[in-house]
Amino acid sequence: MPPRREGPAPVPAATRGLLIVHAAELVTLRGPWARARRGEEMRDLGIVPDGAVFVEGGRVRLVGDSRDVLRVRGDAKDVIDATGKVVLPGFVDAHTHAAFAGSRHGELAWKAEGLSYREIAARGGGILRTVRDTRAAPREALLAATRKRLDGMLRFGTTTAEVKSGYGLTTESELGILQAIDELAGVHPTGLVSTFLGAHAVPPEFEGRADAYADLVANEMVPAIASRRGARFCDVWIEDGMFTVDQARRIFASTKAHGLDAKVHADELTDMGGAALAAEVGAVSADHLLHSSEAGLRAMAERGVIGVLLPGTSLAANLPFADARRVLSAGVPVALGTDLSPGSWNESMQVVLALATHGLGMYPEEAVTAATVNAAFAVGKGKEVGSLEPGMAGDLLVLDADSVGHLGYRLGGNLVEKVIKAGRVVVDRAPLK
Numbered sequence: 001m002p003p004r005r006e007g008p009a010p011v012p013a014a015t016r017g018l019l020i021v022h023a024a025e026l027v028t029l030r031g032p033w034a035r036a037r038r039g040e041e042m043r044d045l046g047i048v049p050d051g052a053v054f055v056e057g058g059r060v061r062l063v064g065d066s067r068d069v070l071r072v073r074g075d076a077k078d079v080i081d082a083t084g085k086v087v088l089p090g091f092v093d094a095h096t097h098a099a100f101a102g103s104r105h106g107e108l109a110w111k112a113e114g115l116s117y118r119e120i121a122a123r124g125g126g127i128l129r130t131v132r133d134t135r136a137a138p139r140e141a142l143l144a145a146t147r148k149r150l151d152g153m154l155r156f157g158t159t160t161a162e163v164k165s166g167y168g169l170t171t172e173s174e175l176g177i178l179q180a181i182d183e184l185a186g187v188h189p190t191g192l193v194s195t196f197l198g199a200h201a202v203p204p205e206f207e208g209r210a211d212a213y214a215d216l217v218a219n220e221m222v223p224a225i226a227s228r229r230g231a232r233f234c235d236v237w238i239e240d241g242m243f244t245v246d247q248a249r250r251i252f253a254s255t256k257a258h259g260l261d262a263k264v265h266a267d268e269l270t271d272m273g274g275a276a277l278a279a280e281v282g283a284v285s286a287d288h289l290l291h292s293s294e295a296g297l298r299a300m301a302e303r304g305v306i307g308v309l310l311p312g313t314s315l316a317a318n319l320p321f322a323d324a325r326r327v328l329s330a331g332v333p334v335a336l337g338t339d340l341s342p343g344s345w346n347e348s349m350q351v352v353l354a355l356a357t358h359g360l361g362m363y364p365e366e367a368v369t370a371a372t373v374n375a376a377f378a379v380g381k382g383k384e385v386g387s388l389e390p391g392m393a394g395d396l397l398v399l400d401a402d403s404v405g406h407l408g409y410r411l412g413g414n415l416v417e418k419v420i421k422a423g424r425v426v427v428d429r430a431p432l433k
Helices: 039-043 066-073 107-112 117-122 127-136 139-155 171-185 210-227 245-257 274-281 294-303 311-317 324-329 349-360 364-371 373-378
Strands: 018-027 047-056 059-065 078-081 086-089 091-093 158-164 191-199 233-238 261-266 285-288 306-309 334-336 396-399 416-421 424-428
Touching (some): 018 066, 018 396, 047 066, 091 349, 091 373, 107 117, 127 171, 139 158, 171 210, 191 210, 191 245, 245 261, 245 274, 261 274, 274 294, 294 324, 306 373, 311 349, 334 373, 349 364
Parallel strands (some): 018 078, 018 086, 091 158, 191 233, 233 261, 261 285, 285 306, 306 334
Antiparallel strands (some): 018 047, 047 059, 086 396
8 A cells, every 4th residue: 555645636736826816705714823723712713804815836825905915916827806705714524434335324214213323223224334335345436436425525615624444344444445545535636634443333243342353453453554554543433332441542552653643433422431531642633522521621621632523413313412612611622524424424514514503502703713724633734724824725715605604604505616726726616597
């Protein structure tokens, strides 16, 4: 397996520059913080009225008032007039399971009957259903299905996304999924960050032997992935019926020894101590956090662990929403993700922003920060994407709205008019005639 790619190889950087001018609101997210933002910091979007941004060589070069930027770079090769529009950084999706085969749409009827996740799994649904489908899928089918989902995400404004493995649960199949993610990183405009999630569930061949499977993940899978540079992160789902804190601790000891950073599926269904373990092992993020203890959240805040909230999962799984105000009050920096998976198939960060404001209790400005700069730090890319500042990637969105406040306010549509990756327009949704 060649060294991991994180895209976007297929989008050559513009050589003579792209100038976007006269944005009603240029949302820069710029600031003095070289880390994920927390508390009141998350409500400062760095908005420039009548703003302009100049991108050259794939990077942001100038940001500011349109008159000032035009005075310096009015000779740009390509110019977009954003009068009456919002311009902001591309969305960063901090948590997806986008690489899978098959579908679980049939589970909707079971959810309507009130079945829990565990009851659905007992009927042959859930993660292990997707494991069977993904193991059986030809490589080209997995690539095509995943690419189609990435296309959908891009149309809704996602320019960088974390993508997990976790539907193979053998060393060979997990490597195959990570290799597919890596291959797509080389041909798709979306910048991809790969996460190894071999500890997603206990596979059927290890039924009743979760401890033995955790040892396989720690002692065989992690070294194999690390030797091939197949992933940037390792994630573990700590949950009753999945993996215990002690099993996760063993896996994370191996990832630390092999140079992979940690992420945690934490306290989604019960308080298993996932938030506290994330702080203990210095994880980059702990995700879900529906039932995390106050002590666990405070420990995360002290260690700078980012909390990734996933309101789409709550909607799809008939679960309560995480209490974002409690997480924020503990001092935890918050990011957002779709949790795109067969169980919560949502490709749109705009839907997540709406759920964050209507369900999680986040201010609109907090949600925008969580979907851009904080999500970038949650996937290890905070110094490259997520804000519009000189030197950052030229990944931008032009919205068909005159205020960023429309994000989270308008439900179900797509406000994205243009998606720009590395200074090139990769999505252009022309108005209907």
